[in-house]
Amino acid sequence: MSYEIFYHDEKVTEINPVVSGKAPDFSLVDQNGEKIQLSSLTKPVLISVFPNINTRVCSLQTKHFNVEASKHFEIDFLSISNNTAEEQKNWCAAEGVDMTLLADDGTFGKAYGLIMPDGPLAGRLARSVFVVKNGELIYHEILKNISQEPNYAAALSATLG
Template identity: 35%
Template sequence: MTKITLKGNPINTVGKLPKVGKKAPKFNLIKSDLSKAKLKDFKGSKLILNIFPSLDTGTCAASVRRFNKEAGNLENTKVLCISRDLPFAQARFCGAEGLDNVITLSDFAKGKFGKAYGVTIKDGPLANLHSRAIVIINEEGEVTYTQQVPEIVDEPNYEDALKAL
């Protein structure tokens, strides 16, 4: 369990982020076209997992916009924006914003990704959504960097995440 806050009020996640130096947990998420996306589908690319509660919040939307901007300059790197939003909402948001450098993936169906990565919020008003976190995975599927944002309304430290690539 990880203790974080929501506007200063304590909340908890169900676990901890994967350990740096270990293999990333497998996942099975849903793309905007309702097809499945698995970790192994991205083998050979560096991955930035931009994990957040919902695109319907300003901070989450800002993180997707920022990573979309950065993704255009990253070599052999894919940015996966992961939430429990419905795939339709993710596609609508990216379409309306003209964001095409990121890949949105949904954990709406069973929430297994959130549990495997330790980001499912356990209590409080955002219970069952994901916390705000960054996980970077190298070409071999190993976790090389993690960042659990301690205050959920704050943006991640983009500079540290990008340096970790």
């Protein structure tokens, strides 16, 4: 299924993400240099995806899920962006965020079909949220407008349900 992506109400690209079935496995480095592999996590996983931690909406999204992560230890929260692990570590230190941020080297974006191929954000990840339980994608939200926040309540409900 194809999704049109808009930036400031102007269509900038289309993507064809994986939105159901078996969740593609991935292994990425977090902001502390540790490798995290999806298939090794045993709890339900909420994956928050965004293009750049140093922008307003990406920052808001990450801070919101950080608050939820501090309340829901029965869920593994992963935030994934195009930023380097060092950029993520610096952002976490500056913002007081203590959750797992993963630096996508392109493997996650390709596996999930989330790399925007053209437009002003070419090469960046499309804003989205996924929930994985027992290796299966049970929830997804691909944000049509890259500058909008996701439906936090729906993602959390799917994870807890």
